Amino acid sequence: MVIKGDSVNEMPDTRIPMIFSIITGTLYIFLGLLQLSSGIGRILLGPDVQIPLTNILFIPADIIGAFVLLLIGTVFIYGVMEMRNGIYEGVSYAYVGILIALIFASIYILVSTGNMLEAYLLKNEDFVDWTLLSDMRPGIYLAALPLIAFIKWKDMFDPTPETGVLKL
Amino acid sequence: MEKREIKIALTGNPNVGKTTLFNALTGSRQHVGNWPGVTVEKKSGRISYKEYDIEVIDLPGTYSLTAYSMDEIVARDFIIEEKPDLVIQVVDASNLERNLYLTTQLMELGSQMLIVLNMCDIAEERGDRIYIDKMQELLATPVITTVATQKKGICDLLDKVIEQKQIEQHHGHEIGYGNEIEEKILEIEKVLSEDETRDKRYPLRWVSIRLLEGDSNVRQKISDSPVYERAMAIIDSIDQEEYEAEIADKRYLAINTVFPQMCTRANDTLTKSDMIDRVLTNKYLGIPIFLALMWGAFELTFAFATPFMDMIDIAATWFADYVSSSLHPDWLASLVGDGIIGGVGAVLVFVPNIFILFFLLSLLEGSGYLARAAFIMDKLMYKIGMHGKSFIPMLMGFGCNVPAIMAARSIEDDKDRLITILIVPFVSCGARLPIYVLFAGTFFGRQAGTVIFAMYILGILIAIISAKLLRGTVVKGKPAPFIMELPPYRVPTFKTSVIHMWDNGFMYIKKAGSIILVGVVVIWIMASFPWGVEYGSEASYVGSLGHAVEPLLKPLGFDWKISVALIFGLVAKEIVVASMGVLYGAGDNSEALSERLLADPGITALSSLSLMAFSLLYMPCVATVGVIKKETGSWKWTMFAIIYGVLVAWITAFIIYQGGRLLGY
Amino acid sequence: MVDIQETTLDTLEPGEKARITKVRVKGAARRKLFDMGMVAGADIELVRNAPLGDPMDYRIKGYHLSIRKEEASQIFINKL
Ligand SMILES: Nc1nc2c(ncn2[C@@H]2O[C@H](COP(=O)(O)OP(=O)(O)OP(=O)(O)O)[C@@H](O)[C@H]2O)c(=O)[nH]1
Ligand SMILES: [Mg+2]
Numbered sequence A: 001m002v003i004k005g006d007s008v009n010e011m012p013d014t015r016i017p018m019i020f021s022i023i024t025g026t027l028y029i030f031l032g033l034l035q036l037s038s039g040i041g042r043i044l045l046g047p048d049v050q051i052p053l054t055n056i057l058f059i060p061a062d063i064i065g066a067f068v069l070l071l072i073g074t075v076f077i078y079g080v081m082e083m084r085n086g087i088y089e090g091v092s093y094a095y096v097g098i099l100i101a102l103i104f105a106s107i108y109i110l111v112s113t114g115n116m117l118e119a120y121l122l123k124n125e126d127f128v129d130w131t132l133l134s135d136m137r138p139g140i141y142l143a144a145l146p147l148i149a150f151i152k153w154k155d156m157f158d159p160t161p162e163t164g165v166l167k168l
Numbered sequence B: 001m002e003k004r005e006i007k008i009a010l011t012g013n014p015n016v017g018k019t020t021l022f023n024a025l026t027g028s029r030q031h032v033g034n035w036p037g038v039t040v041e042k043k044s045g046r047i048s049y050k051e052y053d054i055e056v057i058d059l060p061g062t063y064s065l066t067a068y069s070m071d072e073i074v075a076r077d078f079i080i081e082e083k084p085d086l087v088i089q090v091v092d093a094s095n096l097e098r099n100l101y102l103t104t105q106l107m108e109l110g111s112q113m114l115i116v117l118n119m120c121d122i123a124e125e126r127g128d129r130i131y132i133d134k135m136q137e138l139l140a141t142p143v144i145t146t147v148a149t150q151k152k153g154i155c156d157l158l159d160k161v162i163e164q165k166q167i168e169q170h171h172g173h174e175i176g177y178g179n180e181i182e183e184k185i186l187e188i189e190k191v192l193s194e195d196e197t198r199d200k201r202y203p204l205r206w207v208s209i210r211l212l213e214g215d216s217n218v219r220q221k222i223s224d225s226p227v228y229e230r231a232m233a234i235i236d237s238i239d240q241e242e243y244e245a246e247i248a249d250k251r252y253l254a255i256n257t258v259f260p261q262m263c264t265r266a267n268d269t270l271t272k273s274d275m276i277d278r279v280l281t282n283k284y285l286g287i288p289i290f291l292a293l294m295w296g297a298f299e300l301t302f303a304f305a306t307p308f309m310d311m312i313d314i315a316a317t318w319f320a321d322y323v324s325s326s327l328h329p330d331w332l333a334s335l336v337g338d339g340i341i342g343g344v345g346a347v348l349v350f351v352p353n354i355f356i357l358f359f360l361l362s363l364l365e366g367s368g369y370l371a372r373a374a375f376i377m378d379k380l381m382y383k384i385g386m387h388g389k390s391f392i393p394m395l396m397g398f399g400c401n402v403p404a405i406m407a408a409r410s411i412e413d414d415k416d417r418l419i420t421i422l423i424v425p426f427v428s429c430g431a432r433l434p435i436y437v438l439f440a441g442t443f444f445g446r447q448a449g450t451v452i453f454a455m456y457i458l459g460i461l462i463a464i465i466s467a468k469l470l471r472g473t474v475v476k477g478k479p480a481p482f483i484m485e486l487p488p489y490r491v492p493t494f495k496t497s498v499i500h501m502w503d504n505g506f507m508y509i510k511k512a513g514s515i516i517l518v519g520v521v522v523i524w525i526m527a528s529f530p531w532g533v534e535y536g537s538e539a540s541y542v543g544s545l546g547h548a549v550e551p552l553l554k555p556l557g558f559d560w561k562i563s564v565a566l567i568f569g570l571v572a573k574e575i576v577v578a579s580m581g582v583l584y585g586a587g588d589n590s591e592a593l594s595e596r597l598l599a600d601p602g603i604t605a606l607s608s609l610s611l612m613a614f615s616l617l618y619m620p621c622v623a624t625v626g627v628i629k630k631e632t633g634s635w636k637w638t639m640f641a642i643i644y645g646v647l648v649a650w651i652t653a654f655i656i657y658q659g660g661r662l663l664g665y
Numbered sequence C: 001m002v003d004i005q006e007t008t009l010d011t012l013e014p015g016e017k018a019r020i021t022k023v024r025v026k027g028a029a030r031r032k033l034f035d036m037g038m039v040a041g042a043d044i045e046l047v048r049n050a051p052l053g054d055p056m057d058y059r060i061k062g063y064h065l066s067i068r069k070e071e072a073s074q075i076f077i078n079k080l
Helices: A015-045 A063-084 A088-121 A144-151 B018-026 B070-082 B093-109 B120-126 B132-139 B154-167 B179-193 B204-213 B216-221 B228-236 B240-262 B272-280 B286-304 B306-326 B330-348 B351-367 B369-383 B388-396 B401-410 B414-426 B430-472 B494-513 B515-528 B541-556 B560-568 B574-583 B593-599 B605-617 B622-632 B635-662 C028-035
Strands: B004-012 B043-049 B052-058 B086-092 B113-118 B143-145 B483-486 C006-008 C017-023 C043-049 C056-060 C063-067 C075-079
Touching: A015 A063, A015 A088, A015 A144, A063 A088, A063 B286, A088 A144, A088 B272, A088 B286, A088 B306, B004 B018, B004 B070, B004 B093, B004 B154, B018 B043, B018 B052, B018 B113, B018 B154, B043 B154, B052 B154, B070 B093, B070 B401, B086 B093, B086 B154, B093 B113, B093 B120, B093 B204, B093 B240, B113 B132, B113 B154, B132 B143, B132 B240, B143 B154, B179 B204, B179 B228, B179 B240, B204 B216, B204 B228, B204 B240, B240 C028, B272 B286, B272 B369, B272 C043, B286 B306, B286 B351, B286 B369, B286 B430, B306 B330, B306 B351, B330 B430, B330 B494, B330 B515, B330 B574, B351 B369, B351 B388, B351 B430, B351 B494, B369 B388, B369 B483, B388 B401, B388 B414, B401 B414, B401 B622, B414 B430, B414 B622, B414 B635, B430 B574, B430 B593, B430 B605, B430 B635, B483 C028, B494 B515, B515 B541, B515 B560, B515 B574, B541 B560, B541 B605, B541 B635, B560 B574, B560 B605, B574 B593, B605 B635, B622 B635, C017 C028
Parallel strands: B004 B052, B004 B086, B086 B113, B113 B143
Antiparallel strands: B043 B052, B483 C063, C006 C075, C017 C043, C017 C075, C043 C056, C056 C063
């Protein structure tokens, strides 16, 4: 028998976190791969090589950074796989993916703030060409999506306590 | 009016918030962290409240009165032997059932008790309901609710302490262990009571139960009693393991009969903590995430600190210029300019790194991730002959080796603990960081970050190899079982992290102003005398000293100046950098230290690499040696740590330098 | 009737629950486990394995306790 409406056993809906994770995860992985090829390209072919798109997307030739992007992307996609199999706890990956994305974005922003101090306050010669855009990178601008999700988490992802108290 | 004294002790399971409460009560700033085993020593503080002068003692956490590790022994001995006026058991309201196990034991001990139900915010948020009145009635003990992090309930607690002091009554509360055990208890009690000289601080029933449980500590305490043999005869007649299980069972049974009446727990929902754990300890993602986070911390420690270091550098240079142009006579200008500012300044430049490092370590501790790191790494650690819990001191060692070695106290097994103490000094602490930054920055330019990172890895590798080596030779055996509570993740409190950062960072500054200042002055004097020699030349005393040890260090690529720096660095590793500042300070002040190093043909990129490795490994600083002695209680192991360290350093540096030369660098 | 089979704790799969029947661990670890709530009659659930397969993260009496497989294999349970 199916009870409509306020069935307690009904699993909370994971559609929104799933769509969010697919979009964000794919973006992170795509840009991570670009950044990886840009980093490897520089090592193998020298500093003059330009991988297409890297310029307009502010992609630095930074291999470790690329791994971080790929890692974040993988976390999101991993969650999608679990949620698709009907495991509600898969939303955990969306949540932690958001947290890690924000942590690394903050790290990049702090480092960039340091560079800004060098350029404008200390007027260090090494930083004469520095502008606000010099440190722009996917790890920073991609985090806009997780940031919105973080703020809206309660409305978007949380199971509402009245109808969806879930049991482990 | 004379104030009346009350002595109260805070006890309870690990990680329930005892220290947080202690800090809230006394205004202290003791170390707080979200993992079991933060506090390893008893700490005392005072507070004046109404007409009372209350002494509060914060104890290490313990799960029961059977002590396994050093920190637990401290806690237990204090409660049993020093008999505080009031024993306050701090209880985690969100984890009531297990916490009550200790309560049953404390009650058996017959101490005057008070229960503090801490972390009420968490229990409330989760929807648990605790019926305080019922709890007081069932346990026959007053109960106070608090939220230590928000300083809620502190005044209620103090009022209750005073009230209890005035009542001075004593209520025994016993658990029945069933006919068979009770008979044995009576038998032993009877035998023990014949000894008139026995220590009256321990209740007979309590001693009897402990003996039946096979508590070796209590056994030892009555070992010179005339009735010892007879008591032991009873003990030997029983199946110890059965009794042990039965007694524990009965205690939990007692808890289970009262527990449902005083608490209703909400259904388990998927908490944020569960969600985080699911990912951070995921089979495939767990370790990559750990490495990524470590890399992020590393990046932040160095990259974000640069502008602040530059600011200090600018200030120091300006100050040195000002001093050398305005101070007379010349020798004084040289002492202050070359010596003090050059030397101490070279160390102070790294204050920003140290602050960031400790801030990040505190986030690591406060979040609860540290306990997970031990959980994730246990299998690897086991393979190299170590215990997963040793990973916690190792990570803390990145800040400072001294508290890290102390933290090893929460490791139960003596051998596990000894190995941990011996290898923690290889973990690169904050004081060694200036050496890397100076030399890697000078000689490796854009690759500096990689070189510094390599040094950290080298330290960990040497620690791992040493552990394996020690297990195979001098400390034989297998690591003890891993039994550890994993606390829920918490958002680290900003205030705690800032305090941690400030207290530890300030210690670094104080060290620069004391030990390092003295070292720098000594080096300056030795560089200036005998009278009339050129400052810092080979004819000076430092020159002779350096030349005396140079033959030993020559194969590693070190000239006499580096040799001197390394000798003084024995005291504190920052002095290696400080003495470079002093010895190279003779030049033109507008030139930075690194430029002067570059200009010196005595140091090359290769020898600087060898120097970094040598400084990382060669000997723990004086403070660390002191704490190794204190914690191992043995000169033998302390000497071992020193000699082993020097040997390892020499060999490693030799391989780097001579190997590098063979490769044509 | 329920078919009750006695096995050891290390055979539990993540998410499975069981009731402890006997603790056969020896030495100091034995009482430590008792102190932590691993007594006969207690309900226990395997939450997950560590990334490298060992140790395991169990939920018992409402909190998380982690022990190695070696000890878990000496603790007897009835699966629920
Ligand atoms: N939410 C909440 N957290 C608390 C409360 N009291 C303490 N904490 C947190 O619990 C953790 C443990 O606190 P400590 O004070 O170090 O615990 P302890 O009992 O001294 O621990 P050990 O020294 O290891 O025995 C810290 O992360 C605190 O911030 C509280 O009332 N509410
Ligand atoms: Mg504490």
